[in-house]
Amino acid sequence: MPVKVSVVVPVYNPGPYIEDCIASVLRQSLPRDEYEVIFVDDGSSDETPARLDAVAAEHPHVHVIHQEPSGWSGKPRNVGIAASKGEFVMFVDNDDFLGDEALERMYNYGVENEADLIIGKMAGKGRPVPVELFRRNHPRATVENAPLMDSLTPHKMLRRSFLDRIGLRFPEGRRRLEDHVFVAEAYLRASNISVLSDYVCYYHIKRDDASNAGFQRFDPVGYFANLREALDVVERYTEPGPKRDRMFRRWLRSEMGERLRSKRFLKLPDDYRRELFDEIHKVIAERMGPSVFALLEPAHRVVTELAAAGRYDDVLALAEWEAAIAPSTSARSVTWDGDALKIEFSAEYAVDGTPKTYPADTSGAEPDGPAADVADAIARLERGTAARFGKANVDLMMRERETHAQFFQPVEITRETLPVEGEPDRVRLVVKATATVDPATAAGGVPLPAGLWDAFVRLTIGGWTREHRLFPVSKDPLPALPVPGVVGGRRVLPYWTVKNNFALDVDQAGKRLGFGEFKPADFTVAGDRLRAVLPFHVTGDVKAAIRLTGPKPAAEVLEVPATLSPAEGGHAVLDAPLPVRSLQQGGWRLALCLVADAAEPRFFTLPLVVRNSPEGLKVAKPAGKKPAAAAAAPKSRPGVARRLARKLPLPVRRALVRALGKGKKPARQEGK
Template sequence: MPRTPRPGPSPRVSVIVPARDAMPGITRAVTSAIRQTIGLSRLEIIAVDGGSADGTAAELDRLAAGCPSLRVVRHPRSRGGTGALRNTGLDLARGDFVFFLDADAHLAPDALRRMVATADAGGTDVVLGKMVSPDGRGVPTAVFRHNQLRTDVHASHAYATLEPCKLFRRALVERLQLRFPAHLRHDEGKPFTAAAYLNASGISVVADYDCYHLGPPPGRDRTAPGLADRVEAMRPLLETAARHTRPGPRRDAVMRHHFRRELCPALRTLPHEDETEARERLLPTLRRWARAHCSDALFATLTAPERLMVHLLRTGRYDDLLSVVCGAERDARRGHLVEKGRVYWLHPFFRDPDADVPDACFDVTDRLPVRHHLAGAGWHGRSTLRVRGRAAVEGLASDPEEDRAELVLRRRGAREELRIPVVATAEDDPAEFAADLDIATADGGAPLRPGVWDVFLDVRAQGISRTVRFGSRHDDGLDIGTARRVVTVGPGLRARVTPYFTSPYRNLSLDIGPAPGGAPCEVTETVWHPSDKGTLVVAGRLLPPGTPARGRVLRLRAEHADGRVHDHPVRYAAGHPAGAFTARLPVRDLGRGRWTVTLAVVAPDGPGPGRPAPAAPVPPPARLPGARWMRRGRPYYAKPLVGRGEVTLELRVAPVRLLAAVRNRLRR
């Protein structure tokens, strides 16, 4: 079997296709690689046949006869999965990147070009292309909500998909000497992908194009892996996670995935396993892993049924573990006990002196589901939005006199939260409610600040509080857009209020922005001062045009995400008939963090006790570069935050990270 690479220039991508008795899908898989828009001159396709007996080898030879970029390699038939075939392809690969294409799947025409371009732009080692399935089954969705040029496993949902159908930088693969476990028959690709994720310089996601089309679901005659196979597949996964992470929160996050996806599902197969083999060989191995890799912090993040199984496993109580697994469906419907602000699952082992299981295994306080429904949102009066719906904590009865729910508004990108009490609207159903949100006075008597406000519900029952995002469940055909309105929020101040459903989860949010023609002033220019480093200059005029400056007191305001405020005077042009003004904001004097820039409208005698001045947004200019200055011998920068549909200018102030700056300059 040849193992030497071909001479000639290196291709950008090596597509490796393992195939064993893969007819008829192999034809579509290989053809989809041949037809990639990146071009055959930049590709090599390595199809590895693992001793097929159904005509796969002959079909690969036929395709190779018409495509010089396709190489067919023979591999002896073995008892393992496709890991050995992929390893053979890796030994021969010459591309800058490798992509593993399953024989029953296919690539969309522009997939590899997009993925390579994304890796080049982000300087990343792994690229996930959006996966789709003919029946939508078994396809990850969270990681593909939007494109990500550069992320990692801890800041994304990438670790939820460990199948190797990704684009990998070959330099990373060879540096780590990554290969697939050749002996495994199930999940042999997961340790490879996990090791690549955990060592990658960065991960990219292509979410706006259906890159990888999975094959049809497996037939009914395909047997599910037994406990022995699951344990063998789990071994390299846990070893990989332990080898490439350090003890602490990040390792716990990775191990939590494997405990929830592999270890606990394996325990649920116990009633169907040979009891002797399970007791003597498999469960001691699982127990050793549970004791070694499940920290107390990780244990607390598991669900109550998972905590109970892991506790019994770690203490070596096989009979009790089998009892819990066999009665899982029946016991899941048992009620709850509310005691001293905590909620416990009333499992038969709960506080049974003979069972001797700690209460922590049954605590479900932070996991109680909330049933909620948005019935409508419409205007009641000039500036009050009335929100109607239903909400209840599942499994707990609510007392309308004691348990008062609240509507919670959180301004996106800021540590700002407002609470609006809800009122029960039906005597026979305490879950029905209405909440009146007055846009003009909701913020302690002041109007809601411009920006996007996400709507939550704080639902309470028997002293237990659960806060959830609100709106994803609503009446069919509910058109929240009809509630859009321009409202008066203060003397000479109007705001545009747009309720809308977010994508993709369809939760309720409110977009508060300036009304056309309703702002008290107009910003005409926002620039950095040419000689005074770190000073922002804002110029504008009062509205409507011709409004005299007398009696209109403005302040240029910078407000930190934690609530700190810095006001600076606005100077009017002497004798200017249009109320022109300028103001300077010394950004260099602001502390690090995120600052929102507005023009505060203040009455001549001040805003009054306990009542903050209303603010008009300073819109982000189309082009405003960052600024740098020195503070106490250290370079600082201010950078405008743009690209998310902001209505108000936001600046991020922070010290320059010298190593990162040098690295970026060298990369450029």
């Protein structure tokens, strides 16, 4: 078969962090004769070269190229391109990994849309990744109709013939932003770009020792010299005008303005902070015109205009003022609405925990040029933010705790301008929202996979866009949570973590479902029917099952179908036939499976037995002591086990969870 995709991985001393990468490229859903993996070892001095050679010896579609150290990732990637045989080339870093179906999905999507470049949805664990870019699929994306400039890393799939036709390769040598130069040109010269957003294809991972190249402090002079090369590429392939300004805005906002703001700027050493400012000032003064500044939100515009004027002290003072501002969110209610959860919450910005206020009067034209002083800068920022409140937005995202895969949920919002008591010229800007989380579609149109899912609020007002965990107002009691749901073929448990953050446990919880609290009086036996009202939300009949384990020594096991049906009060009625003729006298241990047609049905043992006696069937407490096996079981040490588990590669951890029956407690026991 022709090779569809060549995966190119530059490698330099990754140590154990390469194991997740290796595992992910080996378990791709694309047939092995349709893709190849090329590891380019850039002079590693650890045990990685031998490890890669061993992998290649076992897998014919894996190849390893060893070379002298080049100092950066550009040359290894170029060597990988030269050696590739695939129709497309996919770039992966040695400390990241791919989703299991990434290559197959991205390749098919690219072929379907005749794309030269395909960007797959990203997730970041300890690392920022684009968010707005992946709100939906973009089959034909451009820098004008999609936020492509949010993603300038090379972790994309490109058509090999496109790279050869335009002669596109990475700048080589020890340098920064080689990926910006490469990707910017690819964006401008590709015949079509497709963005795949309904499946997480690429996982960015921050190492525990934070030794990823992107986290190292850089030399400002060299860094911004390299940034100018990316600006040169844009000027080479665009005319002056909106398209160029839109692309330049990304670097002005993210690589310059954001570095001068708030705690990010304040935490730098004084001498380094001044050197960084001086280089940013030079680039802004040289390359950024008024038409680019006009595209910025107030917070970015005010600080970059001060930087363009060389006013270091004012930028520092503005950063100190801004450092106290943070998002504040509060959950108001969580309820079931059919098969979906409705979550009502509000969000605004606060200063040291007190709601931030803004000028009530926003009339008049915006002044030109930099602010006169810090007070004027703050006044302009607040006024501009209030004037743009009609564009404020809030999102709710569900993020899986292990991989950090995240998905937007549908949200309806209202924007409220609230008066401030005692300050008639000031107002609060509050966004109220109702989010819908349907477990059957919440993962980009497909069901949420099993796992622990944390709720994050993303609040955008003016130039502030921040993410925050969803939690109730600390001074108020926790809003009541609904009962667990059996919806979409999944067990869904809404819960508050120990830090009062909202989360969903999908098909993980055991004890916290409350089965250990049932009493004999909760169940009735009428004839050969077992019935009970259970604290679970269902919207229609759900196929369940019960398991009866007979007395020892035979301990015969019987399983019978059961049904969960909606009941008054938002609970469910369990109804199951009892195989009366098959039940010998004695106590039969009772276990319940909530979703009988699941891929891996799970039974929960109840602290009850169905006792068959001459007087008939009844539900009772089991007699005697706990089974010897349970009594002899060693005490668990979850803290030690958890620390040891974290040292294992992610695929190994997942396999262990599956093998152990996915029985861990939700985050309240995990300190999240």
